[in-house]
Amino acid sequence: MENKSLKQIIANRHEKLDKIRQLGVNPYPYEFNITHSTLEITKDCIDQNVSVAGRVMSLRRMGKAAFANIQDEKGRVQLYIARDDVGEDNYNLFKLVDIGDFIGIDGIVFITKTEAITVKAEKVTILSKNLRPIPDVKEKDGEKYNSVSDKELRYRKRYLDMIINPETKDNYITRFKMINSIREFLNKNGYIEVETPVLQPVYGGANAKPFKTFHNALDQEFFLRIATELYLKQLIVGGFEKVYEMSKDFRNEGIDRSHNPEFTMLEFYQAYSDYNFMMDFVEEMLKKIAEDLDVKKISWDGNDIDLTKKFARKTMDELIKEHTGHSIDLTDIKAVFDVCKKLDLKVKKTDSLAKMIDEIMRRKVEPNLINPTYVMNHPVEISPLAKVNRDGDTDFTERFELFIAGMEFANGFSELNDPIDQRKRFEDQSAKKNSGDEEAFPVDENFLEAIEIGMPPTAGVGIGIDRLVMLFIDTRWIRDAIIFPTLKSLK
RNA sequence: GCCGACGUAGCUCAAUGGUAGAGCAGGGGCCUUUUAAGCCCUUGGUUGUAGGUUCGAGUCCUUCCGUCGGUACCA
Incomplete structure (x- = not known):
């Protein structure tokens, strides 16, 4: 079921997991103290110390610094992680972070050159190591790329649907x-x-x-x-x-x-x-x-x-008259049958009166009740x-x-x-x-x-x-x- | 249940019956304000399954599995 490509990725994540442990860090710690949700990081927070947490959804590494986006229940926020801000040891730990991991960040809010509100990390904490890749969805101008279109996957693995399409x-x-x-x-x-x-x-x-x-x-x-x-x-x-x-x-x-x-x-x-x-x-x-x-x-x-x-409140005979133009006595099976025939409905002479009425209602009346x-x-x-x-x-x-x-x-x-x-x-x-x-x-x-x-x-x-x-x-x-x-x- | 369509790499998609490919993700480099980051290199495939036709099948036929759409049933 799992082929080589996926196995390779999973094996790689396990290796990183081992490396994290070798650094003396628990990749599955017990708690993290959050001061702000992602959406609460606004212009008002500039220069404030904040702690945020979420799942890493994108990573842009640039050697000794990187940008990342994390997603929590409500939204996303951008992070900036630079070696000189977090220190060499913490930066080496951050190198072992993948898309899909949960991380926590203690840092300061600032605005980038391109005017993106961003949390500049002073410390990166791994909160849960991802061992299986999530589909990488890119986004530009609100348009999604590589988004999961497979409905089966979305239904069978609703959690993936929710991660990739948070609006779900x-x-x-x-x-x-x-x-x-x-x-x-x-x-x-x-x-x-x-x-x-x-x-x-x-x-x-x-x-x-x-x-x-x-x-x-x-x-x-x-x-x-x-x-x-x-x-x-x-x-x-x-x-x-x-x-x-x-x-x-x-x-x-x-x-x-x-x-x-x-x-x-x-x-x-x-x-x-x-x-x-x-x-x-x-x-x-x-x-x-x-x-x-x-x-x-x-x-x-x-x-x-x-x-x-x-x-609106209408009886069945009123509605049938209104939507088919036929005024019929709904207790008269012969009259109802004749109307069904005029309306090209599939009914048999042996059908019950109720079934015939139901057929008229279902085909000719109900679809029009907006x-x-x-x-x-x-x-x-x-x-x-x-x-x-x-x-x-x-x-x-x-x-x-x-x-x-x-x-x-x-x-x-x-x-x-x-x-x-x-x-x-x-x-x-x-x-x-x-x-x-x-x-x-x-x-x-x-x-x-x-x-x-x-x-x-x-x-x-x-x-x-x-x-x-x-x-x-x-x-x-x-x-x-x-x-x-x-x-x-x-x- | 019936009819039709679809199923190719982790994701999104290519490939007249003629050597299975790309982008992203993954791996190795370079890169300290990027944002679908960029540049160089690179791993990854029993083409859902089992058969068949053919010199040759991802492609044509059949079986099965699954999904979708329609339809029936669900007053």
Whole structure:
């Protein structure tokens, strides 16, 4: 795997490591006292004594003196190391420094002939010896040369990506701030954060293929959760009135630019409220996030999105009429089928009504929902945990999905709390599963028993956190939002 | 899953089917205000893998591995 060229470089670094030790210096010392980060070295610091540390990213040696640039978490600063300033012994030690090493510098800030703010070293300390080369990226006028273009390397070795492309870190800082903002919002509103099992004996709460695993001592199969819904609702049964969980969920499905097998989901449930309340609440939450991140308009994938305006709320039949021009009775399967055909959609006569409606929504409506839009009132068949409409239309549910820039960001509903109806819905799911629908979920008797004990009227929402990050960092790739995305192992 | 593209030195890239190259990094020199530092010299390759076609394969064909893009699934 490692060929001669790389071996040669590594062997050379090991030799230098030995030489450092022979000089009586520990190449991996325990601490270094820093007075300034690289970005804190400014004109105001001129003539001041400072101590800075970071990874050596470039070296320009000129015999008895050298310039170097070190990089820390926030940025870079230039160093000037001259033999006559640091002394012969320290300069000999500095000769053993490579690009990639961590070093610490005690020195004085000055400005070079070319007006670059620079730390003139009085002492160089090796903080960690690099034994494996990092790609050497040159930069001029903000343009990078020899930058790593191999995406595989960037994903497999994210640390290299972060070293070479420090702006990569910004995505994860935004992610951190966003999650903080969400927690703040929910906590402020009286929510309790809980943790429910990742290992579940029966999976449910979403339609997805699960990962299976096995507990040896219990001699029992478990599933990695595909959702937290059924546990969180049990907590509402138990007496909590506002709960949330920020969870890693796992779905054993295809990987593409907006799907990763493990992903982060926020689910929250509030007793005594319905989906209308939750639409307001989610809207308020997103506006707060945008405010906390200081974002007013989002330019995402070429679309300008205005988060400050009121989110649109439209039922499926309204949206279908608006985007296809066809006004149809969504309970009339023949009418829906005919419209599908007129729209050139791939549907079969044997498909279910829900599938046909979904096909229209997915192909003709959702891609056009650029500014935030709540899609409401989904067919009951594809909403097994949602209450049917209160106006008596039992084919459709009090459910909403939030679309922004053609992508789904949230899914919520007035939670079904009628135990008898809920059992029937589970049985429908189970029947589908038995007839080959791999994404249908099985009957969860424990959950049904809890619902029989009684759950108050409740509304709940799930929000895909990774996708929300994608929105705020302006990327179409979930791999930019997940720091270590799932990749196939090399054999 | 399907379709397509790609895989050459540590990194970025060359090479009509005809001797595998360059820049940077690495090594040896010179060089005390450079910044893609510069100048001289220099090491480094089973061209992802295994086969095949051919006098001759980085290049053409097939297998496998991996990545990317699209598509399907993921309401």
